[in-house]
Amino acid sequence: MSGIAVGEYGSGLDAVSEKPEKILPGDARYGELSHSDNHRFEVTPDAFILPLNSYGVVSALREAIDDRSEVACRSGGHCGQDFVGSPRRNTILDLHRLNFVAAGAGNSGVRIGAGATVGEVQKELFRRWGAALPLGACSAVGMGGLVAGGGYGPLSRQLGLVADHLNAVEVAVVDSSRHVQLVTARASDDGELGDLFWAHTGGGGGNFGFATAYEFRSPKHLTGTDIELPRACTALNVQKVIYPWTMLNEDSFVSLVQQFFAWHEQHQVGGTPEASVFATFFLHHNSSPFLQLMVQSDADIDVDGSALAAFVDGLTAGTAINGISRGGRMTWLTGTRYMSQADCGDVMGARSASKSAYHRKALTDTQISVVYRHLTNQHPGTASYLMLNSYGGEINRRGSSETASTQRDSIVKSSWFTAWSDPADDYLQVDWLRDLYESVFASTGGVPIFGDTTAGCYINYPDIDMRDPARNRSGQPWHRLYYGENYARLQRTKRTWDPLNIFHHKMSIEP
Missing domain, CATH: 3.30.465.10 (Uridine Diphospho-n-acetylenolpyruvylglucosamine Reductase; domain 3)
Structure with a gap:
Protein backbone atom coordinates (compact mmCIF):
# COMPACT_ATOMS: atom_id res chain seq x y z
CA MET A 1 0.00 0.00 0.00
CA ARG A 231 -30.53 20.79 -6.68
CA ALA A 232 -33.70 19.22 -5.31
CA CYS A 233 -36.72 20.06 -7.42
CA THR A 234 -39.37 22.40 -6.01
CA ALA A 235 -42.08 19.75 -6.28
CA LEU A 236 -42.80 16.15 -7.26
CA ASN A 237 -45.72 14.70 -9.16
CA VAL A 238 -46.54 11.53 -7.24
CA GLN A 239 -49.07 8.77 -7.75
CA LYS A 240 -49.84 5.52 -5.98
CA VAL A 241 -52.05 3.35 -8.15
CA ILE A 242 -53.60 0.05 -7.12
CA TYR A 243 -54.90 -2.61 -9.52
CA PRO A 244 -57.31 -4.98 -7.74
CA TRP A 245 -56.70 -8.65 -8.43
CA THR A 246 -60.43 -8.99 -9.11
CA MET A 247 -59.90 -6.97 -12.32
CA LEU A 248 -57.08 -9.16 -13.57
CA ASN A 249 -56.80 -12.36 -15.55
CA GLU A 250 -53.71 -13.87 -17.13
CA ASP A 251 -54.04 -11.96 -20.41
CA SER A 252 -54.53 -8.56 -18.79
CA PHE A 253 -51.72 -9.24 -16.30
CA VAL A 254 -49.34 -10.08 -19.16
CA SER A 255 -50.39 -6.91 -21.00
CA LEU A 256 -49.89 -4.74 -17.90
CA VAL A 257 -46.36 -6.01 -17.28
CA GLN A 258 -45.38 -5.94 -20.95
CA GLN A 259 -46.44 -2.31 -21.25
CA PHE A 260 -44.36 -1.44 -18.18
CA PHE A 261 -41.30 -2.85 -19.93
CA ALA A 262 -42.25 -1.35 -23.30
CA TRP A 263 -42.35 2.19 -21.88
CA HIS A 264 -38.85 1.75 -20.43
CA GLU A 265 -37.53 0.37 -23.72
CA GLN A 266 -38.87 3.48 -25.48
CA HIS A 267 -37.53 5.96 -22.89
CA GLN A 268 -34.00 4.81 -22.10
CA VAL A 269 -32.14 8.09 -22.63
CA GLY A 270 -31.54 10.87 -20.12
CA GLY A 271 -32.28 14.57 -20.37
CA THR A 272 -35.99 14.30 -21.18
CA PRO A 273 -39.18 14.79 -19.09
CA GLU A 274 -39.61 11.02 -19.26
CA ALA A 275 -36.18 10.54 -17.66
CA SER A 276 -37.58 12.14 -14.51
CA VAL A 277 -40.28 9.46 -14.31
CA PHE A 278 -39.44 6.66 -11.89
CA ALA A 279 -41.75 3.79 -11.03
CA THR A 280 -41.76 0.88 -8.63
CA PHE A 281 -44.35 -1.75 -9.53
CA PHE A 282 -45.20 -4.27 -6.79
CA LEU A 283 -46.65 -7.40 -8.36
CA HIS A 284 -48.03 -8.80 -5.10
CA HIS A 285 -49.14 -12.37 -4.63
CA ASN A 286 -52.93 -12.50 -4.75
CA SER A 287 -53.08 -13.17 -1.01
CA SER A 288 -52.83 -9.38 -1.14
CA PRO A 289 -55.92 -7.82 -2.75
CA PHE A 290 -54.06 -5.72 -5.33
CA LEU A 291 -50.92 -4.85 -7.28
CA GLN A 292 -49.45 -1.43 -6.45
CA LEU A 293 -47.64 1.07 -8.66
CA MET A 294 -45.65 3.92 -7.10
CA VAL A 295 -44.57 6.55 -9.64
CA GLN A 296 -43.09 10.03 -9.47
CA SER A 297 -41.71 12.71 -11.77
CA ASP A 298 -39.85 15.99 -11.34
CA ALA A 299 -42.48 18.75 -11.49
CA ASP A 300 -39.86 21.30 -12.59
CA ILE A 301 -39.31 19.24 -15.75
CA ASP A 302 -42.61 17.40 -16.16
CA VAL A 303 -44.44 20.62 -15.32
CA ASP A 304 -48.00 19.54 -16.00
CA GLY A 305 -47.42 15.90 -15.08
CA SER A 306 -48.14 14.79 -18.62
CA ALA A 307 -45.12 12.45 -18.86
CA LEU A 308 -46.18 10.70 -15.67
CA ALA A 309 -49.82 10.53 -16.79
CA ALA A 310 -48.87 9.09 -20.18
CA PHE A 311 -46.84 6.40 -18.48
CA VAL A 312 -49.65 5.43 -16.10
CA ASP A 313 -52.35 5.52 -18.79
CA GLY A 314 -50.22 3.44 -21.15
CA LEU A 315 -49.97 0.55 -18.72
CA THR A 316 -53.65 -0.35 -19.00
CA ALA A 317 -54.20 0.61 -22.65
CA GLY A 318 -56.25 -2.04 -24.43
CA THR A 319 -57.35 -3.72 -21.20
CA ALA A 320 -60.40 -3.51 -18.97
CA ILE A 321 -58.27 -2.68 -15.94
CA ASN A 322 -59.09 0.52 -14.05
CA GLY A 323 -56.41 1.56 -11.61
CA ILE A 324 -57.40 3.35 -8.44
CA SER A 325 -55.10 6.34 -8.00
CA ARG A 326 -54.18 8.74 -5.22
CA GLY A 327 -51.46 11.35 -4.86
CA GLY A 328 -50.86 14.61 -6.69
CA ARG A 329 -48.32 17.41 -6.67
CA MET A 330 -46.25 17.69 -3.47
CA THR A 331 -43.26 19.69 -2.34
CA TRP A 332 -39.95 17.86 -2.61
CA LEU A 333 -39.42 16.50 0.88
CA THR A 334 -43.09 15.75 1.46
CA GLY A 335 -43.31 13.90 -1.86
CA THR A 336 -40.11 11.96 -1.16
CA ARG A 337 -41.39 10.86 2.22
CA TYR A 338 -44.80 10.01 0.74
CA MET A 339 -43.14 7.70 -1.77
CA SER A 340 -40.64 6.15 0.64
CA GLN A 341 -40.79 2.55 1.78
CA ALA A 342 -40.41 3.00 5.52
CA ASP A 343 -39.66 0.12 7.86
CA CYS A 344 -43.11 -0.65 9.19
CA GLY A 345 -45.97 -3.10 8.90
CA ASP A 346 -45.83 -6.78 8.00
CA VAL A 347 -42.14 -6.87 7.07
CA MET A 348 -41.07 -5.75 10.55
CA GLY A 349 -39.79 -8.65 12.62
CA ALA A 350 -40.24 -10.94 9.63
CA ARG A 351 -38.03 -13.57 8.09
CA SER A 352 -37.34 -12.99 4.42
CA ALA A 353 -35.58 -14.11 1.24
CA SER A 354 -34.83 -12.11 -1.89
CA LYS A 355 -33.32 -12.29 -5.36
CA SER A 356 -32.62 -9.76 -8.11
CA ALA A 357 -32.16 -9.30 -11.84
CA TYR A 358 -31.16 -6.61 -14.33
CA HIS A 359 -33.23 -6.54 -17.53
CA ARG A 360 -31.84 -5.34 -20.84
CA LYS A 361 -35.10 -6.24 -22.57
CA ALA A 362 -38.64 -7.13 -21.56
CA LEU A 363 -39.64 -10.46 -20.12
CA THR A 364 -41.41 -12.59 -22.71
CA ASP A 365 -45.14 -13.28 -22.56
CA THR A 366 -44.30 -16.84 -21.52
CA GLN A 367 -42.13 -15.62 -18.65
CA ILE A 368 -44.81 -13.19 -17.46
CA SER A 369 -47.36 -16.00 -17.55
CA VAL A 370 -45.04 -18.00 -15.28
CA VAL A 371 -45.03 -15.04 -12.88
CA TYR A 372 -48.84 -14.86 -13.02
CA ARG A 373 -49.23 -18.53 -12.15
CA HIS A 374 -46.89 -18.24 -9.17
CA LEU A 375 -48.63 -15.12 -7.91
CA THR A 376 -52.02 -16.83 -8.08
CA ASN A 377 -51.11 -20.19 -6.57
CA GLN A 378 -51.66 -21.13 -2.92
CA HIS A 379 -48.97 -19.42 -0.88
CA PRO A 380 -49.12 -18.28 2.77
CA GLY A 381 -46.78 -15.30 2.86
CA THR A 382 -47.10 -12.01 4.75
CA ALA A 383 -45.49 -10.15 1.83
CA SER A 384 -44.56 -11.95 -1.39
CA TYR A 385 -43.99 -10.15 -4.66
CA LEU A 386 -41.96 -9.37 -7.75
CA MET A 387 -40.93 -5.71 -7.70
CA LEU A 388 -40.06 -3.97 -10.98
CA ASN A 389 -38.02 -0.75 -10.74
CA SER A 390 -37.31 1.84 -13.41
CA TYR A 391 -33.74 1.94 -14.70
CA GLY A 392 -31.77 3.50 -17.55
CA GLY A 393 -31.48 7.21 -18.30
CA GLU A 394 -28.49 8.86 -16.61
CA ILE A 395 -27.42 5.51 -15.10
CA ASN A 396 -26.52 4.23 -18.55
CA ARG A 397 -24.38 7.23 -19.48
CA ARG A 398 -21.31 5.58 -17.94
CA GLY A 399 -19.33 2.64 -19.24
CA SER A 400 -19.43 -0.80 -17.64
CA SER A 401 -15.94 -0.52 -16.10
CA GLU A 402 -15.93 3.19 -15.26
CA THR A 403 -17.23 2.24 -11.83
CA ALA A 404 -17.46 -1.16 -10.16
CA SER A 405 -21.22 -1.08 -10.88
CA THR A 406 -21.00 -2.83 -14.23
CA GLN A 407 -24.68 -2.98 -15.28
CA ARG A 408 -24.96 0.14 -17.43
CA ASP A 409 -27.34 -0.82 -20.23
CA SER A 410 -30.42 -2.11 -18.39
CA ILE A 411 -33.93 -0.70 -18.56
CA VAL A 412 -35.48 -2.33 -15.48
CA LYS A 413 -34.14 -3.80 -12.25
CA SER A 414 -36.23 -6.41 -10.45
CA SER A 415 -36.40 -7.64 -6.87
CA TRP A 416 -38.00 -10.98 -5.99
CA PHE A 417 -39.11 -11.17 -2.38
CA THR A 418 -41.03 -13.14 0.21
CA ALA A 419 -41.48 -12.58 3.95
CA TRP A 420 -42.97 -14.74 6.69
CA SER A 421 -43.08 -15.10 10.48
CA ASP A 422 -42.89 -18.77 11.46
CA PRO A 423 -39.43 -20.44 11.30
CA ALA A 424 -41.24 -23.68 10.46
CA ASP A 425 -42.15 -22.09 7.11
CA ASP A 426 -38.55 -21.39 6.06
CA TYR A 427 -38.33 -24.18 3.51
CA LEU A 428 -41.83 -23.53 2.12
CA GLN A 429 -41.16 -19.83 1.59
CA VAL A 430 -37.65 -20.12 0.19
CA ASP A 431 -38.75 -22.94 -2.12
CA TRP A 432 -41.65 -20.85 -3.46
CA LEU A 433 -39.30 -17.98 -4.28
CA ARG A 434 -36.73 -20.28 -5.86
CA ASP A 435 -39.37 -21.94 -8.01
CA LEU A 436 -40.71 -18.59 -9.21
CA TYR A 437 -37.27 -17.21 -10.06
CA GLU A 438 -35.79 -20.34 -11.59
CA SER A 439 -38.93 -21.01 -13.66
CA VAL A 440 -38.86 -17.50 -15.15
CA PHE A 441 -35.17 -17.91 -16.05
CA ALA A 442 -35.42 -21.60 -16.93
CA SER A 443 -33.91 -21.14 -20.40
CA THR A 444 -30.70 -19.67 -18.92
CA GLY A 445 -30.03 -22.14 -16.13
CA GLY A 446 -32.36 -20.64 -13.54
CA VAL A 447 -30.58 -17.28 -13.28
CA PRO A 448 -30.50 -13.96 -15.20
CA ILE A 449 -27.18 -14.42 -17.00
CA PHE A 450 -25.18 -11.72 -18.72
CA GLY A 451 -26.79 -12.11 -22.14
CA ASP A 452 -29.11 -10.49 -24.65
CA THR A 453 -32.05 -9.90 -22.32
CA THR A 454 -30.60 -9.85 -18.79
CA ALA A 455 -27.42 -8.61 -17.10
CA GLY A 456 -26.97 -10.51 -13.88
CA CYS A 457 -27.81 -9.47 -10.33
CA TYR A 458 -27.46 -6.56 -7.87
CA ILE A 459 -24.88 -7.01 -5.10
CA ASN A 460 -26.97 -4.97 -2.64
CA TYR A 461 -29.65 -7.69 -3.02
CA PRO A 462 -27.26 -10.61 -2.46
CA ASP A 463 -28.37 -14.20 -2.87
CA ILE A 464 -26.10 -17.10 -1.91
CA ASP A 465 -28.07 -19.40 -4.22
CA MET A 466 -25.99 -17.90 -7.02
CA ARG A 467 -23.00 -19.80 -5.58
CA ASP A 468 -24.85 -23.13 -5.60
CA PRO A 469 -24.49 -25.10 -8.87
CA ALA A 470 -27.79 -26.84 -8.09
CA ARG A 471 -29.53 -23.45 -8.22
CA ASN A 472 -27.28 -21.59 -10.70
CA ARG A 473 -27.08 -24.00 -13.61
CA SER A 474 -26.04 -21.39 -16.17
CA GLY A 475 -22.31 -22.06 -16.29
CA GLN A 476 -21.69 -18.41 -15.36
CA PRO A 477 -20.02 -18.14 -11.91
CA TRP A 478 -21.72 -16.11 -9.20
CA HIS A 479 -19.17 -13.30 -9.44
CA ARG A 480 -19.85 -12.76 -13.13
CA LEU A 481 -23.55 -12.36 -12.40
CA TYR A 482 -22.81 -9.57 -9.93
CA TYR A 483 -19.64 -7.97 -11.25
CA GLY A 484 -19.29 -8.94 -14.89
CA GLU A 485 -15.78 -8.29 -16.23
CA ASN A 486 -14.95 -6.07 -13.23
CA TYR A 487 -14.25 -8.98 -10.89
CA ALA A 488 -10.55 -9.29 -11.76
CA ARG A 489 -9.85 -5.69 -10.70
CA LEU A 490 -11.87 -6.21 -7.51
CA GLN A 491 -9.74 -9.27 -6.73
CA ARG A 492 -6.57 -7.26 -7.29
CA THR A 493 -7.88 -4.58 -4.93
CA LYS A 494 -8.75 -7.23 -2.37
CA ARG A 495 -5.22 -8.66 -2.46
CA THR A 496 -3.73 -5.21 -2.01
CA TRP A 497 -5.94 -3.80 0.72
CA ASP A 498 -7.06 -6.91 2.60
CA PRO A 499 -4.15 -9.33 2.13
CA LEU A 500 -5.12 -11.38 5.21
CA ASN A 501 -8.79 -11.64 4.15
CA ILE A 502 -9.89 -10.10 7.46
CA PHE A 503 -13.05 -8.78 5.82
CA HIS A 504 -15.05 -11.70 4.51
CA HIS A 505 -18.54 -13.14 4.31
CA LYS A 506 -20.45 -15.74 2.29
CA MET A 507 -20.17 -13.76 -0.97
CA SER A 508 -17.08 -11.65 -0.39
CA ILE A 509 -14.51 -11.00 -3.09
CA GLU A 510 -12.18 -14.01 -3.25
CA PRO A 511 -8.48 -13.03 -3.19
Missing part, protein backbone atom coordinates in the same frame (compact mmCIF):
# COMPACT_ATOMS: atom_id res chain seq x y z
CA SER A 2 1.76 3.12 -1.19
CA GLY A 3 0.83 6.81 -1.19
CA ILE A 4 -1.62 6.40 1.69
CA ALA A 5 -3.47 9.45 2.99
CA VAL A 6 -4.41 8.68 6.56
CA GLY A 7 -7.38 10.23 8.36
CA GLU A 8 -7.77 13.20 6.02
CA TYR A 9 -11.39 13.80 6.90
CA GLY A 10 -12.12 11.47 9.80
CA SER A 11 -15.46 12.12 11.51
CA GLY A 12 -15.44 13.54 15.00
CA LEU A 13 -11.72 14.36 15.18
CA ASP A 14 -12.37 16.34 18.36
CA ALA A 15 -13.65 13.21 20.09
CA VAL A 16 -10.76 10.82 19.39
CA SER A 17 -10.31 9.91 23.04
CA GLU A 18 -13.95 9.05 23.67
CA LYS A 19 -14.17 5.28 23.97
CA PRO A 20 -16.87 3.40 22.02
CA GLU A 21 -19.69 1.93 24.05
CA LYS A 22 -19.77 -1.86 24.39
CA ILE A 23 -23.12 -3.71 24.50
CA LEU A 24 -22.97 -7.17 26.12
CA PRO A 25 -25.48 -10.03 26.41
CA GLY A 26 -27.96 -9.21 29.16
CA ASP A 27 -28.22 -5.55 28.13
CA ALA A 28 -31.76 -4.76 26.97
CA ARG A 29 -30.29 -3.36 23.75
CA TYR A 30 -28.42 -6.56 22.87
CA GLY A 31 -31.61 -8.33 21.75
CA GLU A 32 -32.52 -5.49 19.41
CA LEU A 33 -29.01 -5.33 17.97
CA SER A 34 -28.90 -9.09 17.45
CA HIS A 35 -31.60 -8.83 14.77
CA SER A 36 -31.02 -6.91 11.58
CA ASP A 37 -33.75 -6.24 9.02
CA ASN A 38 -34.08 -9.94 8.15
CA HIS A 39 -35.10 -11.86 11.30
CA ARG A 40 -34.29 -15.14 9.58
CA PHE A 41 -30.73 -14.59 10.80
CA GLU A 42 -29.52 -13.82 14.31
CA VAL A 43 -26.28 -12.02 15.14
CA THR A 44 -24.84 -13.11 18.51
CA PRO A 45 -21.31 -11.77 19.08
CA ASP A 46 -19.53 -11.53 22.40
CA ALA A 47 -20.14 -7.79 22.16
CA PHE A 48 -21.54 -5.05 19.97
CA ILE A 49 -19.30 -1.99 19.76
CA LEU A 50 -20.92 1.41 19.07
CA PRO A 51 -18.20 3.81 17.86
CA LEU A 52 -18.87 7.55 17.94
CA ASN A 53 -16.41 8.42 15.18
CA SER A 54 -13.95 6.99 12.69
CA TYR A 55 -11.20 6.64 15.25
CA GLY A 56 -13.50 4.65 17.48
CA VAL A 57 -13.86 2.25 14.55
CA VAL A 58 -10.07 2.06 14.21
CA SER A 59 -9.52 1.40 17.92
CA ALA A 60 -12.22 -1.29 18.06
CA LEU A 61 -10.90 -2.93 14.91
CA ARG A 62 -7.34 -2.79 16.23
CA GLU A 63 -8.39 -4.48 19.46
CA ALA A 64 -10.17 -7.24 17.55
CA ILE A 65 -7.19 -7.79 15.27
CA ASP A 66 -4.78 -7.91 18.23
CA ASP A 67 -7.02 -10.49 19.92
CA ARG A 68 -7.28 -12.53 16.69
CA SER A 69 -11.05 -12.16 16.91
CA GLU A 70 -13.54 -12.47 14.07
CA VAL A 71 -14.99 -9.02 13.45
CA ALA A 72 -17.66 -7.53 11.18
CA CYS A 73 -19.28 -4.16 10.65
CA ARG A 74 -22.88 -3.05 10.13
CA SER A 75 -24.39 0.31 9.17
CA GLY A 76 -28.14 0.03 8.55
CA GLY A 77 -28.53 -3.73 8.91
CA HIS A 78 -30.46 -4.17 5.66
CA CYS A 79 -28.35 -6.90 4.06
CA GLY A 80 -30.75 -9.67 3.08
CA GLN A 81 -28.18 -12.40 3.71
CA ASP A 82 -26.33 -13.43 6.86
CA PHE A 83 -23.11 -11.60 6.03
CA VAL A 84 -22.62 -10.04 9.48
CA GLY A 85 -23.44 -12.93 11.77
CA SER A 86 -22.02 -15.87 9.83
CA PRO A 87 -19.40 -17.08 10.35
CA ARG A 88 -20.00 -16.15 13.98
CA ARG A 89 -18.12 -12.99 14.94
CA ASN A 90 -16.66 -12.19 18.34
CA THR A 91 -17.18 -8.49 17.73
CA ILE A 92 -19.71 -6.52 15.68
CA LEU A 93 -19.17 -2.82 15.06
CA ASP A 94 -22.56 -1.12 14.72
CA LEU A 95 -22.06 2.28 13.08
CA HIS A 96 -25.46 3.89 13.60
CA ARG A 97 -23.88 6.67 15.70
CA LEU A 98 -21.70 7.71 12.74
CA ASN A 99 -24.70 9.48 11.25
CA PHE A 100 -23.32 12.95 10.59
CA VAL A 101 -24.00 15.00 7.46
CA ALA A 102 -21.60 17.94 7.13
CA ALA A 103 -20.28 20.34 4.53
CA GLY A 104 -17.05 19.32 2.88
CA ALA A 105 -13.81 21.27 2.96
CA GLY A 106 -14.35 24.80 1.70
CA ASN A 107 -18.10 24.23 1.78
CA SER A 108 -17.74 22.07 -1.33
CA GLY A 109 -19.53 18.74 -1.39
CA VAL A 110 -20.74 16.92 1.71
CA ARG A 111 -19.26 14.39 4.15
CA ILE A 112 -21.65 11.69 5.33
CA GLY A 113 -21.06 9.09 8.01
CA ALA A 114 -21.44 5.44 7.04
CA GLY A 115 -24.06 4.98 9.76
CA ALA A 116 -26.42 7.68 8.51
CA THR A 117 -29.66 6.37 7.05
CA VAL A 118 -31.19 7.34 3.73
CA GLY A 119 -34.01 9.17 5.49
CA GLU A 120 -31.62 11.17 7.67
CA VAL A 121 -29.47 12.15 4.69
CA GLN A 122 -32.40 13.15 2.48
CA LYS A 123 -33.80 15.47 5.13
CA GLU A 124 -30.47 17.06 6.02
CA LEU A 125 -29.37 17.64 2.41
CA PHE A 126 -32.63 19.35 1.57
CA ARG A 127 -33.15 21.35 4.75
CA ARG A 128 -29.60 22.73 4.85
CA TRP A 129 -28.75 23.17 1.20
CA GLY A 130 -31.80 22.43 -0.97
CA ALA A 131 -29.79 19.54 -2.38
CA ALA A 132 -30.48 15.91 -3.27
CA LEU A 133 -28.71 12.67 -4.12
CA PRO A 134 -30.26 9.67 -5.93
CA LEU A 135 -30.74 7.73 -2.69
CA GLY A 136 -33.02 4.74 -2.30
CA ALA A 137 -36.68 4.71 -1.33
CA CYS A 138 -36.12 2.64 1.84
CA SER A 139 -35.55 5.31 4.47
CA ALA A 140 -33.87 3.10 7.10
CA VAL A 141 -31.09 1.73 4.84
CA GLY A 142 -27.60 2.74 6.00
CA MET A 143 -25.24 4.65 3.74
CA GLY A 144 -22.32 2.33 4.49
CA GLY A 145 -23.62 -0.57 2.45
CA LEU A 146 -25.79 1.40 0.04
CA VAL A 147 -22.91 3.38 -1.46
CA ALA A 148 -20.43 0.49 -1.55
CA GLY A 149 -22.88 -1.54 -3.61
CA GLY A 150 -23.49 1.30 -6.08
CA GLY A 151 -26.88 2.43 -4.79
CA TYR A 152 -29.90 3.61 -6.77
CA GLY A 153 -33.24 5.23 -6.11
CA PRO A 154 -36.14 7.25 -7.51
CA LEU A 155 -33.82 9.99 -8.86
CA SER A 156 -31.43 7.63 -10.61
CA ARG A 157 -32.89 7.98 -14.10
CA GLN A 158 -32.14 11.71 -13.74
CA LEU A 159 -28.96 11.61 -11.66
CA GLY A 160 -27.37 8.17 -12.02
CA LEU A 161 -26.28 5.87 -9.21
CA VAL A 162 -25.37 7.10 -5.73
CA ALA A 163 -21.78 5.99 -6.34
CA ASP A 164 -21.62 8.19 -9.45
CA HIS A 165 -21.55 11.17 -7.05
CA LEU A 166 -18.85 9.73 -4.78
CA ASN A 167 -15.70 11.83 -4.50
CA ALA A 168 -13.86 10.12 -1.63
CA VAL A 169 -14.19 7.28 0.84
CA GLU A 170 -12.61 6.89 4.27
CA VAL A 171 -11.84 3.26 5.14
CA ALA A 172 -10.30 1.44 8.10
CA VAL A 173 -8.01 -1.21 6.59
CA VAL A 174 -5.63 -3.91 7.85
CA ASP A 175 -2.30 -4.57 6.14
CA SER A 176 -0.22 -7.76 5.97
CA SER A 177 1.45 -6.91 9.29
CA ARG A 178 -1.97 -6.69 10.96
CA HIS A 179 -1.59 -2.93 11.30
CA VAL A 180 -4.87 -0.98 11.27
CA GLN A 181 -5.02 2.46 9.70
CA LEU A 182 -7.55 4.94 8.41
CA VAL A 183 -7.18 5.60 4.69
CA THR A 184 -8.75 8.17 2.41
CA ALA A 185 -9.15 7.20 -1.26
CA ARG A 186 -10.32 9.81 -3.75
CA ALA A 187 -11.78 9.83 -7.24
CA SER A 188 -8.64 11.63 -8.45
CA ASP A 189 -6.28 8.94 -7.11
CA ASP A 190 -4.40 6.51 -9.31
CA GLY A 191 -2.78 3.19 -8.52
CA GLU A 192 -3.67 1.32 -5.34
CA LEU A 193 -5.66 4.19 -3.82
CA GLY A 194 -7.50 4.59 -7.10
CA ASP A 195 -8.41 0.91 -6.99
CA LEU A 196 -9.71 1.25 -3.43
CA PHE A 197 -11.89 4.20 -4.38
CA TRP A 198 -13.20 2.43 -7.48
CA ALA A 199 -14.01 -0.72 -5.48
CA HIS A 200 -16.38 1.36 -3.33
CA THR A 201 -18.47 2.34 -6.35
CA GLY A 202 -20.20 -1.02 -6.61
CA GLY A 203 -17.85 -3.68 -5.24
CA GLY A 204 -20.11 -4.36 -2.26
CA GLY A 205 -19.69 -3.91 1.47
CA GLY A 206 -17.56 -5.99 3.82
CA ASN A 207 -14.84 -6.71 1.27
CA PHE A 208 -11.89 -4.34 1.66
CA GLY A 209 -12.23 -2.68 5.07
CA PHE A 210 -14.78 -0.79 7.14
CA ALA A 211 -16.02 2.31 5.32
CA THR A 212 -16.52 5.01 7.95
CA ALA A 213 -17.36 8.08 5.87
CA TYR A 214 -18.11 9.15 2.31
CA GLU A 215 -17.59 12.47 0.55
CA PHE A 216 -19.90 13.40 -2.30
CA ARG A 217 -19.33 15.94 -5.07
CA SER A 218 -21.43 15.53 -8.18
CA PRO A 219 -20.40 15.46 -11.85
CA LYS A 220 -20.42 18.98 -13.30
CA HIS A 221 -23.40 18.41 -15.59
CA LEU A 222 -25.54 17.37 -12.60
CA THR A 223 -24.41 20.06 -10.15
CA GLY A 224 -27.00 22.67 -9.20
CA THR A 225 -26.12 23.94 -5.71
CA ASP A 226 -23.30 25.86 -4.06
CA ILE A 227 -22.01 22.67 -2.46
CA GLU A 228 -21.69 20.99 -5.87
CA LEU A 229 -24.58 18.57 -5.49
CA PRO A 230 -27.78 18.35 -7.56
